[in-house]
Amino acid sequence: MIFKKISIYLFIIGFSFMTSMLFADSKAQEDLEQELTAQAAVLMDFNTGRILFEKNGNQVIPPASMTKVMTLFLTYEALEEGRIHKEDLITIDEAGSSFSRPPFSSLMLLEEGQQVTVLDLMKGLAVASGNDAAYALAHILGPGKEAFVDKMNAKARELGLKNTRFVDPDGWSEFDAVSPLDFASLGRAYIQEYPEALVELHSLQFIVYPLPENLPDNVDFRIQVPRKKLNTNILLGKYEGLDGLKTGYIDESGFNFTGTAFRGGQRLIAVIMGIHSESYYQGIRRRADETELLLDYGFNEFYPQFPKAPELQNLRVWFSRDEYIQPQVSEGPAVMMRKDEMNSVYSQIHINDDLKAPISAGTGIGRVDYYLEGTFLGSSDVQISHDVEEGSIYQRVRDSLIRWWEKRSS
Template sequence: MEKEKTPRRSTRTARRKPLPVLLAALLAVAVCLVLLAAYTARRLDNPNLSPRTAAEEAMAVSVWRQTRQPGPDDVPGLHAWQWPEPTEALASSGNEIAANLHAVSALLVDAQTGAVLLEKNADAPIPPASMTKLVAMYTAFRAIETGEISFDDLVDLPPQSWAKNIPAGSSLMFLGEGQIVTVRELLLGMAIVSGNDAAIALAYHTAGSVEAFIDRMNTEMERLGLTKTRFVEPSGLSEFNTTTAREFAAFSREYIFRYPDALKAFNSRTRFEYPMPWNLPQGRRESPVIQASTNRLLTTLDGCDGLKTGFIYESGYNLALTAQRASDRFISVTMGGPGNGSYEGNLLRNSDGTSLMEWAFTNFTTIRCSQAQRQAVTVWAGTEDSVYAIPAEPAFFTAPRAIAAGTEPVSRILLNKAVRAPVFAGERLGTVEYLIDGTVCHTVPLIADRNSAASGLPRRLVDRVAEAFSELF
C-alpha cells in the first residue's frame, strides 16, 4: 500500500510572512512620529493664547517685585545707578559736588528710572519740617481719589486752624473765623506759602481730627514701604516728625507720578493772594495778603516746577526739588542745610539745589526704549498650554549724556521657547537686553503672566515625549 504524502509547506511562504509585519510596524512608527511631530509643532506654535488683562499682568509684576531681594539701603522705587563701563570722570565730578554741598544730607535721583545718581548721608534721620505738607497733600489727594472729599468742598474752619491760634513765627495763608474757603485753596496755601493753618484745616476736613489724619499719613508711608518716615502732626512744626533724604526722594517720585497734575496746579505756582473777596463773609472787607512761593528756585532754575521747602531749627533748611528739561526729570532732596537767618539759609539751600540739578542735566539723560512685546512660551506638562513672558519693568534707563548722545539702543531677547510646569505668575523666564555700541547697558526681566500647574499623568507622559522629541531638532 502506497503511503500518502503529507503536503510540505513552502519555505518561501514562511519566509515572506515577517515582511508585512515589519512593514506594518514601520508604518505604525511613522504614523506615531508624524502625529508626535504635529502635536509638538502645534504646542510650540502656542495657538489660542489670549493676553491677560492689564490688572492681571500688574498682579504678576507685583508678585515678581515682592520676590526680589532688596539690598541693605534699598527703598521701594530707587536703586543705585550702574553703568557697564568705567565712568571715573563722572564719579569724580559727583564726589566733588557732594563734598561741596552745604546740606548735611542729600540725594539725587532720575525721576523716571529711580536711579540714584548722587548721595550724601542719605539715610540720616532728620525732621522734614514743612516738607511734611507734601505728604499731607498726597494724603488729601488719596481722599479725593476715593470720593471722600473734593477740590471744591467748602471747609468749616475749626478754631485750631485760625491764623491767630497758630504758633508765632509760622508760615500762614491767614485763615480766619467765618472765612469761606475750598479744599483747593487750602492745598494752594500749603504748596505755595507753606501755610501751617491750611494744613490743620485740611486735616480736620479730611479725617475729622488731626490725630486721625496723621494716622492716614503714616498708613500711606507704610503702604509705600517707607519705614523711616513718620509724622506726629501735619504741618511740619514738630521736631518729632522724621524722614531721610532717601525715603523722601522715593516719596517725591511717587507723588509726581501718581498725581502729575499737582505740579502745575499747585507746586509750581509762584504767587498766592488771600483772602480774596469771595473768601470773606458778607459785609467784611479785607485786603489780601500777597506772598511769593517759599521755593525761590521756581523763578531762577530752568525747568523747576516743584516741590517743597521746609525749615525748623531742629532740621535746618530742607528742600525737595524737581525740574524737567525736554524729557529728562530729576529729583533732589537736601536736608539739614545751615544758615544764619533765613536769607543765608535760603541762599545756601538754593545753591545746593541748583548745583545738583545742573550737574544732573549736564551729565545724564533718560533713555526710553520701545517696550518688548509679549513673548509666548510653551509649557510642557502644564494645565495651561502656554504662558506669556511679559516685561517686569519699563524699558527706561539712565545713561551718561556723553555716551548716549545720538545713539539708538538695540534690544536682544534671551528666552527659552518652552519650559516645564509648574510655572507661577511673576516667575522669571528670560531677559531683554538693551545694548549701546554692542555693550549691554540695561536689562529687563521677562516674567510669566499666569500660573500653569502640573497637569495629570496622561498629559505629563505625552508632553514629556513631545519635549524630548522637540529637543532633537
C-alpha cells in the same frame, strides 16, 4: 605680528579712554560732595527710582514743611476716592485758624468763619506753606489731627518708608522724622500718582488771599485786606524745567528743599536736608543753590540712553504654517545713565513660549526687563512681528500628536 601690535594698541587706547571717563565721573562727584554744605542729600532719577547721588541718604532729619507733601498726598487720595471735591466750600473753624498756630510760622492767613474751597486750601499749603491750611485739611480728612497723623504714618508704611515718622500735618514739630532717601521716594510716588499737582499747585509762583468771596458778610474779620503770598520755592521761573516741589525750615532741622525738574523727557528729584547758616535769608539762598548743584550734576553727568535689546531665539508656534517665528522687541525705556554705564546694563527675558496659531501681528508675548546695579530700569514689550496663520490639516494634526505625546511622557 602687525595685527597683534594693532590689537594691543587699540586695547591700550580703549582702556585709557574708559579710565579717563571713570576718573572724570569720580571727579564730578567729589566736586559736588565738597560744594554741598547740607548734612544729607539725594538725587533720584524719577523714571527708574535709581539714586544718582547720595550723601548720608539714610540720616534722619526733621523734614519741617516738606511734611506737607504727605498732607497733600492724602488730600489727593481723598479727592480720588470722592470723599471730598476740589470745589467743596469749607468753613474754617478754630482748628484751621491762623490764630491757632504758633507765632512766626508760615501761614495762609485763614481765619475762623472764612469760607474756602478745598483746592484753595491745597494751594495755600503748597505755595504759602500755610500751617493753618495743613490743620484745616487734617481737621476735615482725619477727622482731626491725631486721626490724620495716623493716616500719614500708615501711608508711609505702605510706601515702604522705613525712616519716616510724622507727628503733625505741617512739619512744625522737631519730632517729625524722615531721611532724604525716604523723602525722594515719597516725592516720586506723589508725582507718579498725581502729576497734576505740579501744574495746579507746586508751579504757582504766588497766591492772593483772602479774597472777598472768602469773607461772609455776617462775620467781622480781623484779616480783610488781600495779601500776595509768594511761593517759598525761589527756583520757580529761574531754573530750567523746575516745577516743584517743597521747602522746609525749623531751627532743629535747618533748611530743607525738595526740588524737581523736567528736561528732555527726563525728570530728576533732588533732596537737600540740614543746611545751617548764619541768617534766615542766607539759608534760603543756600538751599536753593545746592538744589541747583544737585540738579545740574544730574543733567550734566547723566544722559537719556536706550538699553540694547537682547537677541531672542526663534520661537515654536504650534498649529502654524510657519512653525517658527522671530519675536520682535520694542525699544527700551530712555534711562538716565553715564556714557560708560550702558555696557553694565543686563536684561531678564520673560516670554510665553506656548504659542498657538493663529496669532495677530503686534500680539504681546512677553517682556524684557532691564537692570543696572540691581536697580530695575524699565521693560520692553516682546511682540509678534507679523500675522501667523494656521497651518494645513496635516500640520495641525501632527502638532496635536506631538503635544499629546510630550504631555504623556512628562
